Amino acid sequence: MKKFLLAAAALVALPTAAMAQDTAPDGTPAFGIEPYVGVLGGYHNFDRRSEFGTSGNRGKMDGALIEGVAGVNVPLGPVFVGAEGSVAKGFKDIDWEYGVKGRIGARAGDSGLIYVSAGYQWVNGKGNRGYPDRSDWIYGVGVEVGPKDIGLGGITGNSGVRLRLSAETYDFDSIRPMAGLVFHL
Numbered sequence: 001m002k003k004f005l006l007a008a009a010a011l012v013a014l015p016t017a018a019m020a021q022d023t024a025p026d027g028t029p030a031f032g033i034e035p036y037v038g039v040l041g042g043y044h045n046f047d048r049r050s051e052f053g054t055s056g057n058r059g060k061m062d063g064a065l066i067e068g069v070a071g072v073n074v075p076l077g078p079v080f081v082g083a084e085g086s087v088a089k090g091f092k093d094i095d096w097e098y099g100v101k102g103r104i105g106a107r108a109g110d111s112g113l114i115y116v117s118a119g120y121q122w123v124n125g126k127g128n129r130g131y132p133d134r135s136d137w138i139y140g141v142g143v144e145v146g147p148k149d150i151g152l153g154g155i156t157g158n159s160g161v162r163l164r165l166s167a168e169t170y171d172f173d174s175i176r177p178m179a180g181l182v183f184h185l
């Protein structure tokens with residue numbers, strides 16, 4: 001019971017603490033809407049036991065990706081929530097991937113973010129390689145590092161350009177590491 005009361009008190013205190021902060025660590029407003037776009041590259045590697053299975057002697061489904069993302073973050077003082085859409089062109093066994101997800105996390109350092117995400121992903125396998133089209137839940141973790149966090153403050157202004165590193169999984173049947181640049185508008 002004591003742990004429950006402590007958790008409840010923390011949930012009640014978080015919005016109050018967030019509202020007490022007028023600006024984020026990078027000098028931007030602590031509340032508002034922060035739209036962004038980005039370009040990422042990576043690799044999606046599915047398990048043999050996934051819903052995509054294997055295709056003859058080709059083995060398990062996998063392939064490189066080039067992905068475009070667009071989204072919005074809503075800062076709440078030291079934390080943020082957001083929504084993101086993505087489209088990725090695949091290579092090898094993957095034709096296209098499309099997704100939508102929500103994000104929640106903490107602002108870190110002068111302009112960085114640490115977050116978890118969950119959403120829905122559509123994957124178009126290359127039919128000529130024997131892989132079907134499927135859709136399922138996707139979960140992930142990630143970090144965005146701004147220029148001030150790596151010693152390049154002043155180059156792009158406050159939010160500016162951030163380096164994103166993320167890892168996601170399609171229904172816990174794959175690993176999808178991605179890296180790229182996110183441009184906060």
